[in-house]
Amino acid sequence: MTDKSMTPEDVVGRLRSGMTLGIGGWGSRRKPMALVRALLRSEITDLTVVSYGGPDVGLLAAAGRIRRLVAPFATLDSIPLEPHFRAAREAGAFELTELDEAMFMWGLHAAANRLPFLPVRAGLGSDVMRVNPELRTVTSPYADGEELVAVPALRMDAALVHLNRADRLGNAQYLGPDPYFDDLFCEAADAAYVSCEQLVESAELAKAGPPQSLLVSRHCVTGVVECPNGAHFTSCVPDYGRDEAFQKLYASTPWAEFAARFLRGASEQDYQRAVRAWHEEQS
Amino acid sequence: MSSGRSESAAAPVSRAEYCVVACAEAWRDNGEVLASPMGLIPSFGARLAKRTFSPDLLLTDGEAMLVGLDGSAEGWLPYRRHLTMVTGGRRHVMMGASQIDRFGNQNISCVGDWERPSRQLLGVRGAPVNTLNNPVSYWVPRHSLRVFVERVDMVSGVGYDRAEAAGVTRFHRLPRVVSDLGVFDFTGPGHSMRLVSRHPGVAVEQVRAATGFELAGADGEVPYTREPTARELALIREVIDPEGLREREVRG
Numbered sequence: 001m002t003d004k005s006m007t008p009e010d011v012v013g014r015l016r017s018g019m020t021l022g023i024g025g026w027g028s029r030r031k032p033m034a035l036v037r038a039l040l041r042s043e044i045t046d047l048t049v050v051s052y053g054g055p056d057v058g059l060l061a062a063a064g065r066i067r068r069l070v071a072p073f074a075t076l077d078s079i080p081l082e083p084h085f086r087a088a089r090e091a092g093a094f095e096l097t098e099l100d101e102a103m104f105m106w107g108l109h110a111a112a113n114r115l116p117f118l119p120v121r122a123g124l125g126s127d128v129m130r131v132n133p134e135l136r137t138v139t140s141p142y143a144d145g146e147e148l149v150a151v152p153a154l155r156m157d158a159a160l161v162h163l164n165r166a167d168r169l170g171n172a173q174y175l176g177p178d179p180y181f182d183d184l185f186c187e188a189a190d191a192a193y194v195s196c197e198q199l200v201e202s203a204e205l206a207k208a209g210p211p212q213s214l215l216v217s218r219h220c221v222t223g224v225v226e227c228p229n230g231a232h233f234t235s236c237v238p239d240y241g242r243d244e245a246f247q248k249l250y251a252s253t254p255w256a257e258f259a260a261r262f263l264r265g266a267s268e269q270d271y272q273r274a275v276r277a278w279h280e281e282q283s
Numbered sequence: 284m285s286s287g288r289s290e291s292a293a294a295p296v297s298r299a300e301y302c303v304v305a306c307a308e309a310w311r312d313n314g315e316v317l318a319s320p321m322g323l324i325p326s327f328g329a330r331l332a333k334r335t336f337s338p339d340l341l342l343t344d345g346e347a348m349l350v351g352l353d354g355s356a357e358g359w360l361p362y363r364r365h366l367t368m369v370t371g372g373r374r375h376v377m378m379g380a381s382q383i384d385r386f387g388n389q390n391i392s393c394v395g396d397w398e399r400p401s402r403q404l405l406g407v408r409g410a411p412v413n414t415l416n417n418p419v420s421y422w423v424p425r426h427s428l429r430v431f432v433e434r435v436d437m438v439s440g441v442g443y444d445r446a447e448a449a450g451v452t453r454f455h456r457l458p459r460v461v462s463d464l465g466v467f468d469f470t471g472p473g474h475s476m477r478l479v480s481r482h483p484g485v486a487v488e489q490v491r492a493a494t495g496f497e498l499a500g501a502d503g504e505v506p507y508t509r510e511p512t513a514r515e516l517a518l519i520r521e522v523i524d525p526e527g528l529r530e531r532e533v534r535g
Contacts, residue, residue: 073406
């Protein structure tokens with residue numbers, strides 16, 4: 001059996017500038033932030049990012065790594081508007097493929113099922129069609145004859161996701177209330193990298209949660225990284241909730257200042273140390 | 284009953300409380316569907332409806348669980364299943380609107396030119412799929428010329444004119460708009476916005492002046508939004524929002 005365990009640097013070493021990169025989680029929830037931070041420490045840029053956007057999008061946008069964003073939104077949840085996503089959009093810093101949430105999900109399904117598209121009843125009548133002139137429609141061949149949008153497959157070169165537990169083979173488990181779409185991201189990508197709070201023996205997975213919690217299967221995983229607190233500052237329940245105080249700091253600090261204090265270190269450990277130091281100052 | 288309780292019941296009805304009741308009314312006679320309120324006052328409205336005239340409504344905890352009024356889980360609704368609730372039609376969402384026009388086109392995406400917006404907002408989110416599949420109402424806490432516009436900058440939620448032009452009217456329905464000034468629907472000429480009622484204390488002229496297009500029904504007599512019942516007031520003040528958070532969203 002293949003041991004797929006690796007470091008964040010190993011993961012980034014397999015990525016290239018210009019790639020289409022899917023990022024799991026949702027908004028400011030269970031984002032693979034440690035892997036995003038590893039990306040920020042690299043020279044990789046010119047990315048097409050596919051994401052239900054949160055601070056992953058904000059960080060990569062602020063660092064100028066995004067050429068095109070494919071997303072239905074970007075939000076920090078408790079802070080509705082992602083400030084760096086906003087700033088980048090208002091500066092015209094990247095191209096945008098703005099899709100509806102359901103269109104996005106069916107685009108992932110299409111890619112995971114190796115279909116060119118899937119039909120959805122969403123988009124028509126809205127300006128999603130205007131701002132994405134490449135979108136086409138299909139007409140039902142049955143009696144209803146309904147016209148629907150043919151959402152193209154959102155195929156990706158690589159996917160990054162973060163889950164609560166995983167084994168070295170790539171089987172991964174979520175323990176919170178929502179799987180989000182992490183399994184689809186892994187299935188829709190040519191390579192998928194899973195970071196986790198804790199790397200455990202395979203036999204431990206079934207003890208930690210019910211069978212339905214085994215979300216990601218090893219056949220579509222390329223690498224596994226143990227990153228405790230690796231979703232910080234997004235939520236990763238039940239291991240931890242969102243670090244609201246730190247998220248607020250992120251949202252209200254000028255980018256250069258934030259990056260200099262928290263992102264200039266040589267490793268994820270440096271980041272985690274800087275965060276701990278900041279929290280100690282606050283208390 | 285304590286004296287505090289009777290004092291509270293005797294206080295005059297606030298604008299925010301009329302808004303809670305007006306939002307609750309959106310879900311009257313909806314039956315066994317998911318009430319999806321976005322924002323504080325719509326959330327209080329949905330809970331008021333469930334506690335009174337629409338007991339079969341389903342509610343979520345704002346995350347992935349369907350919950351009863353006591354907060355205990357009765358079902359599972361992660362995002363992927365929530366989207367099925369939308370397309371299956373058994374849902375009535377009340378969304379916000381950064382802009383809304385005469386025919387109910389709504390924008391939450393960005394202000395200005397989409398290519399390079401002057402103000403980037405949320406993005407379209409689920410507004411396109413919502414408006415084509417299940418009833419969509421809107422809540423606007425500050426009724427103004429900035430929100431009620433002649434043309435929205437980016438059609439996120441689809442209005443009646445656009446739905447008709449695109450031939451997607453099959454499940455399209457916008458039951459009502461509630462603002463801090465009044466209640467509106469789309470039963471004006473050609474499915475245009477109509478003033479249904481104004482909240483007590485609001486003049487029709489005030490509504491017209493804060494609306495950037497011609498509003499049907501704003502010429503003749505316009506009724507007032509209905510009074511909450513004593514039970515509804517007690518529920519709002521003592522059970523649903525005892526901390527009075529509603530008064531921060533809408534003043535007056």
